[in-house]
Amino acid sequence: DTAVSQTPKYLVTQMGNDKSIKCEQNLGHDTMYWYKQDSKKFLKIMFSYNNKELIINETVPNRFSPKSPDKAHLNLHINSLELGDSAVYFCASSQVPAGDGQYFGPGTRLTVT
Amino acid sequence: GNSVTQMEGPVTLSEEAFLTINCTYTATGYPSLFWYVQYPGEGLQLLLKATKADDKGSNKGFEATYRKETTSFHLEKGSVQVSDSAVYFCALGRGATNKLIFGTGTLLAVQP
Numbered sequence: 074d075t076a077v078s079q080t081p082k083y084l085v086t087q088m089g090n091d092k093s094i095k096c097e098q099n100l101g102h103d104t105m106y107w108y109k110q111d112s113k114k115f116l117k118i119m120f121s122y123n124n125k126e127l128i129i130n131e132t133v134p135n136r137f138s139p140k141s142p143d144k145a146h147l148n149l150h151i152n153s154l155e156l157g158d159s160a161v162y163f164c165a166s167s168q169v170p171a172g173d174g175q176y177f178g179p180g181t182r183l184t185v186t
Numbered sequence: 187g188n189s190v191t192q193m194e195g196p197v198t199l200s201e202e203a204f205l206t207i208n209c210t211y212t213a214t215g216y217p218s219l220f221w222y223v224q225y226p227g228e229g230l231q232l233l234l235k236a237t238k239a240d241d242k243g244s245n246k247g248f249e250a251t252y253r254k255e256t257t258s259f260h261l262e263k264g265s266v267q268v269s270d271s272a273v274y275f276c277a278l279g280r281g282a283t284n285k286l287i288f289g290t291g292t293l294l295a296v297q298p
Contacts, residue, residue, distance in 0.1 A: 115288075163229055173235070174286075
């Protein structure tokens, strides 16, 4: 059973389009996260939800909008895609407060052309 | 603010060599510390963790000790294998949100 799953795994789209990435976790965790990994492998948190409530909102363009319909799902919608949005996006989940760390999905590689 | 500094890679070793990847952190209070591993084309896997000073995390032959006096969490393995080739990330987590702050990652390449 996959603990944290993301769809799609690959996403290729043109500038200006709107796209969504979906994430689901079956670990029973209360908190979910979105991270962005750039071409140099640097990882930075974007958002976090705890029980459907937004608790972390880093400096991210407002073209990015997360949505959490329930605590097992966290989706990421991106409007008006730009070339600089090309990256790998990772979803993660954890219990909070957590010494157990976060559990990551396999990633979605977004390529904007 | 909180930050993590890792040694730059790539680190290239021969099979069965000893591995050390240095990690130091800056944080107020007492963060939890983690090592994650990312194999090519995959997501991050939690490798080991430590939640308080002098704790030693260990998994799959890898070890790291939480050293508060030197603010370090260096990753070690006594004998690396080709299958250990991956990118290794040191991270700290703190606060009610458990936000993770990652180092820049260190690429390890193990040659047969």
